[in-house]
Amino acid sequence: MEYYGAIEAGGTKFVCSVAADPDHYFSEIRFPTTTPQETLAKAVLFFKEQQQKYNLSAIGVSCFGPIDLDKRSPTYGYITTTPKAGWEFTEVTGLLERELGLPVGFDTDVNGAALAEYKWGNPTKVDSLVYYTIGTGVGAGVVIHGQPVHGLVHPEGGHILVRQDKEIDPYSGFCSYHGNCLEGLCCGPSIKERFGVPAQDLPSDHPFWEILAGYIAQACVTQICQISPEKIVLGGGVMEQKQLFPMIHKKVLLMLNNYVKHPMILEHIDQYITPPVLGNRSGACGAIALAQLLQA
Amino acid sequence: MEYYGAIEAGGTKFVCSVAADPDHYFSEIRFPTTTPQETLAKAVLFFKEQQQKYNLSAIGVSCFGPIDLDKRSPTYGYITTTPKAGWEFTEVTGLLERELGLPVGFDTDVNGAALAEYKWGNPTKVDSLVYYTIGTGVGAGVVIHGQPVHGLVHPEGGHILVRQDKEIDPYSGFCSYHGNCLEGLCCGPSIKERFGVPAQDLPSDHPFWEILAGYIAQACVTQICQISPEKIVLGGGVMEQKQLFPMIHKKVLLMLNNYVKHPMILEHIDQYITPPVLGNRSGACGAIALAQLLQA
Ligand SMILES: Nc1ncnc2c1ncn2[C@@H]1O[C@H](COP(=O)(O)OP(=O)(O)O)[C@@H](O)[C@H]1O
Ligand SMILES: Nc1ncnc2c1ncn2[C@@H]1O[C@H](COP(=O)(O)OP(=O)(O)O)[C@@H](O)[C@H]1O
Ligand SMILES: [Zn+2]
Ligand SMILES: [Zn+2]
Numbered sequence: 001m002e003y004y005g006a007i008e009a010g011g012t013k014f015v016c017s018v019a020a021d022p023d024h025y026f027s028e029i030r031f032p033t034t035t036p037q038e039t040l041a042k043a044v045l046f047f048k049e050q051q052q053k054y055n056l057s058a059i060g061v062s063c064f065g066p067i068d069l070d071k072r073s074p075t076y077g078y079i080t081t082t083p084k085a086g087w088e089f090t091e092v093t094g095l096l097e098r099e100l101g102l103p104v105g106f107d108t109d110v111n112g113a114a115l116a117e118y119k120w121g122n123p124t125k126v127d128s129l130v131y132y133t134i135g136t137g138v139g140a141g142v143v144i145h146g147q148p149v150h151g152l153v154h155p156e157g158g159h160i161l162v163r164q165d166k167e168i169d170p171y172s173g174f175c176s177y178h179g180n181c182l183e184g185l186c187c188g189p190s191i192k193e194r195f196g197v198p199a200q201d202l203p204s205d206h207p208f209w210e211i212l213a214g215y216i217a218q219a220c221v222t223q224i225c226q227i228s229p230e231k232i233v234l235g236g237g238v239m240e241q242k243q244l245f246p247m248i249h250k251k252v253l254l255m256l257n258n259y260v261k262h263p264m265i266l267e268h269i270d271q272y273i274t275p276p277v278l279g280n281r282s283g284a285c286g287a288i289a290l291a292q293l294l295q296a
Numbered sequence: 297m298e299y300y301g302a303i304e305a306g307g308t309k310f311v312c313s314v315a316a317d318p319d320h321y322f323s324e325i326r327f328p329t330t331t332p333q334e335t336l337a338k339a340v341l342f343f344k345e346q347q348q349k350y351n352l353s354a355i356g357v358s359c360f361g362p363i364d365l366d367k368r369s370p371t372y373g374y375i376t377t378t379p380k381a382g383w384e385f386t387e388v389t390g391l392l393e394r395e396l397g398l399p400v401g402f403d404t405d406v407n408g409a410a411l412a413e414y415k416w417g418n419p420t421k422v423d424s425l426v427y428y429t430i431g432t433g434v435g436a437g438v439v440i441h442g443q444p445v446h447g448l449v450h451p452e453g454g455h456i457l458v459r460q461d462k463e464i465d466p467y468s469g470f471c472s473y474h475g476n477c478l479e480g481l482c483c484g485p486s487i488k489e490r491f492g493v494p495a496q497d498l499p500s501d502h503p504f505w506e507i508l509a510g511y512i513a514q515a516c517v518t519q520i521c522q523i524s525p526e527k528i529v530l531g532g533g534v535m536e537q538k539q540l541f542p543m544i545h546k547k548v549l550l551m552l553n554n555y556v557k558h559p560m561i562l563e564h565i566d567q568y569i570t571p572p573v574l575g576n577r578s579g580a581c582g583a584i585a586l587a588q589l590l591q592a
Binding site for chain 1: 362376377423424436438440441443445446447448449450451452453454455456457458459473474514517518519520521522523524525526551552553554555556557558560561
């Protein structure tokens with residue numbers, strides 16, 4: 001059995017674990033994300049201890065962003081221009097490599113989650129997959145031809161511009177860059193700002209969920225038109241509202257209006273746009289998948 | 297030298313040629329797209345004659361759509377649910393393979409053009425590229441990790457939903473499926489319907505070009521957020537209006553509002569969103585690239 005170190009590096013908390021795959025977890029530690037020095041030192045200490053017991057092959061880090069994924073760049077493996085105070089231009093992979101003497105796989109949290117769903121949540125063996133998180137923020141990871149997509153920087157699918165009908169949703173949006181982009185209209189905090197209660201406390205039959213489903217459906221339609229993914233996975237805290245799924249399915253069909261004629265859309269959209277098969281473990285599993293990718 | 301047969305299969309005309317690469321063209325024939333039987337027979341006849349002279353290695357077809365690119369499907373290599381009368385469910389690759397005894401590479405016209413720009417219009421060696429045509433229709437081809445993207449069907453980037461300000465552009469849209477989707481608002485015929493003159497006759501200082509640039513900029517922003525391409529190429533008849541490029545550059549920067557901090561966007565957007573390097577030959581070259589891809 002191969003052992004991997006997995007770091008789910010979130011803006012609120014870090015989860016570090018040793019695992020072979022999603023079914024074989026050996027130890028785990030969780031701690032809040034404080035300063036880069038303190039937080040990364042805790043991760044290093046945990047893995048140094050684990051290395052006494054386990055012969056780790058690699059570390060995978062699924063990380064909040066934006067991050068630098070360009071191997072030719074001097075800041076490869078850094079968190080870059082993040083709004084998280086104190087974390088701008090923080091070296092991550094270089095530090096872990098030096099301290100632990102292990103290769104480090106690195107990607108965005110959502111690319112990690114997309115890769116995990118692709119590897120372990122994919123019984124029908126689709127070749128391309130988009131993973132959205134609708135949570136504190138909105139992000140999208142993309143796997144195409146079996147690889148996470150980076151491109152110029154990495155996908156930032158939360159910030160596409162969507163149509164908003166101000167008559168039914170007059171809210172100005174939560175995104176500090178774009179106001180009413182997808183994230184600005186859909187993230188958990190935007191719901192709290194609209195209604196004064198946390199998203200989880202809005203009744204499941206509140207009319208707002210239909211409006212929200214409309215924005216998320218637009219995001220799905222845009223992905224379908226632009227890259228035609230074989231599957232779309234919607235995760236994150238807000239998607240705990242399971243009543244959203246059938247609403248999104250119906251609205252995607254209405255918006256596409258029969259233009260994309262494929263049975264996965266026309267007949268099986270409930271299997272095409274789904275919750276994460278790995279549940280709320282896609283993030284953690286993403287880090288394992290990123291470690292394994294180094295050996296592929 | 298390897299010789300390839302290239303078919304640019306358009307809804308209006310077919311262009312068949314023999315070429316080794318974009319700099320080595322040996323013969324060409326053009327004819328209008330009539331019935332499938334007549335049109336494909338003309339193509340077969342041309343290549344049978346050429347096979348007397350040239351030892352062709354493969355045929356590439358860059359084709360109007362939608363087409364079936366799923367190798368496991370019984371209609372692989374067919375034009376499928378096209379609005380072009382008489383062409384629904386027309387077998388293309390199977391027929392050419394049987395008649396000419398050659399392997400046939402097949403993809404959408406825009407994926408072909410994207411691949412050609414990737415192979416021959418790419419001095420800086422970008423790894424991912426989006427190619428838009430803004431012409432009679434609007435389409436987008438996508439190359440990622442050096443391969444055209446297919447996914448569930450293939451990209452149909454012309455049909456994303458964009459924001460429209462009805463105060464400045466009250467037009468209802470030309471798309472028979474979606475009305476005011478990107479294609480519905482940007483295709484050449486939509487301009488003719490708005491102003492009563494062909495797009496090429498609208499003065500280059502007409503205020504409409506600023507409005508159009510806004511829609512195309514939204515399409516670019518959506519691609520940047522969703523797949524972060526390393527380059528975006530804008531071709532097709534409407535993009536002959538070269539004044540559109542600086543307008544699009546400015547609007548993309550405004551819409552992104554400094555969110556994606558990469559020098560190609562912040563400093564060199566004029567090299568990031570560009571006309572096709574191959575000019576109006578990207579389509580024809582696409583067919584060569586698709587033939588060559590069979591041997592990669
Ligand atoms: N059951 C729920 N229904 C609706 N919103 C929820 C629910 N649970 C959590 N949320 C919202 O999701 C957000 C947290 O998202 P989550 O994916 O859990 O974490 P993060 O995005 O910070 O990693 C919060 O804004 C919270 O209000
Ligand atoms: N110079 C021009 N300026 C604006 N529009 C143009 C120009 N030339 C052609 N067009 C428009 O582009 C469309 C044709 O697009 P084109 O890319 O040439 O062909 P197609 O999309 O059919 O392959 C027509 O609607 C035409 O009006
Ligand atoms: Zn935003
Ligand atoms: Zn449309």
